[in-house]
Structure formats: C-alpha cells, structure tokens
Amino acid sequence: MAFSTTNSQEWTVNKAGLEPQEILAVALAEFSPNIGISFSGAEDVVLIDMAVKIGSPFRAFSLDTGRLHPETYQFLEKVREHYGISLEIFFPRPDAVEQLVREKGLYSFYRDGHKECCGVRKVEPLRRALEPLDAWVTGQRRDQSPSTRAHVPAAEIDPAFSLPERPLVKFNPLANWTSKQVWTYIRENHVPFNPLHERGFISIGCEPCTRPVLPGQHEREGRWWWEDATRKECGLHAGNAPELVAAR
16 A cells, blocks of 8 residues: 555544554554664663564664663663564764764754754764665654654654655654553553653663753753753654654
C-alpha cells in the first residue's frame, strides 16, 4: 500500500481506536523491514518490546549527541542486550560540532537557545538515519506537551523529513496513551528503563539540557527550562510546530 497525504489522514481517522500494538502491527505489516523505531526514552522501549513480540523485522536506532547522561549510555546497551537487537547509533558530524564549539563554546544554547545545537547534534543525524527508511515509529504522546503534541496523529506523512519524490510515513502508536499507561506496561512486561526516571527525570535528553521536575510540574518542564515553556521541541518532531518546518 502506497501512502499519500490523503490516505494517511483517512487511516488516522479510521484506525484511531486501535490499541498501540495493533497500530504497530499494521505499520510493520506495511513497511517491514524498511521501518525504524526511534529509541531514546521509556515510550520507545515499550514500542521495541511490542515490535519484538510481533516478530516482523524492523530497525532500531538512537542518536548519540555526545552529551548524554552516563546512565543513558548504559541504558542503550541494556536494551540492546535485553532484546538481542542491533541498535544503530548515529552521531553528529565532527566538523559541524567542532565549528559550533569553536565559534560559540560548549554552552551557547543557554544564551542563544537550543535549536542550533540540536540541529547539529540531533536533527542532521536523524535525517541520515531516516534516509534508507520508508517509515519510522516514535513514542510521542499527546499529553507530553499540550502546546506542541496535543494533536499528534496515529499516522501521518512526516512534514519535516519527507521528500516530494519519497514521502516518509511516521507512526505514533502511543499517541492516545498516558504516562500512567506507559509505566503500567513497563512494569507488567518487565521492560528495561533508564534509572534516571527514578530520580525525577521524566523526559530525558542531553545532560546539560535536562533536569528533574518537581511534583506537579509537567514532564517536559525539565527540558530546556530556561526557554519559553510553549515550545519544548528540538526539531526531531518539527511538524508539531509548523514554524519549525517553515524555517528548515
């Protein structure tokens, strides 16, 4: 089945009531083996657990920005060993990192905002990770960020990384799930998770840009806390904030 913008929207409407496992099964049936699961957080490991149980071939990849927490590196290795999967790691281009650090130092994001650094360390590597794929799967949930993710669909033509001649389908099977549902699945299925979650880190990114949240704070408030709370996106999901796509 060849997806287009129109039939992807129809699929979202018609299949919105499906459980995440069913959405993922459809995605794998349509696009395996040229489908990748983007892996970094708790939601993503839930999807890997589901995909392994479904049994269709898929690719799992992660972005190593060079500035992750030590616990995150250990977590990546634990997931690889636990599921016996090949985990593809994509790094930023050394020359781009060197130029950014040479010109602006190691912490320019505190002054200039995080988008430039994320563009070098995350967005460009993601573009390379997605190049050979026909579809990718993310752990986005609508309740993660009311300002940018409230309308995340179960499936869409990726507005940020698709090309006119080669549309890329993006699946968000957990879009309708809550954090509570994710953690219930993790506990019931003995899914590995990053130990930082037990220390108040709910949404985990790079070490300099992530901190624990206090009781009552939204989970994304620990990311880029020095910036406008309404735009907690780094560019990996630029379609959630149209101005990010327009600026690309």
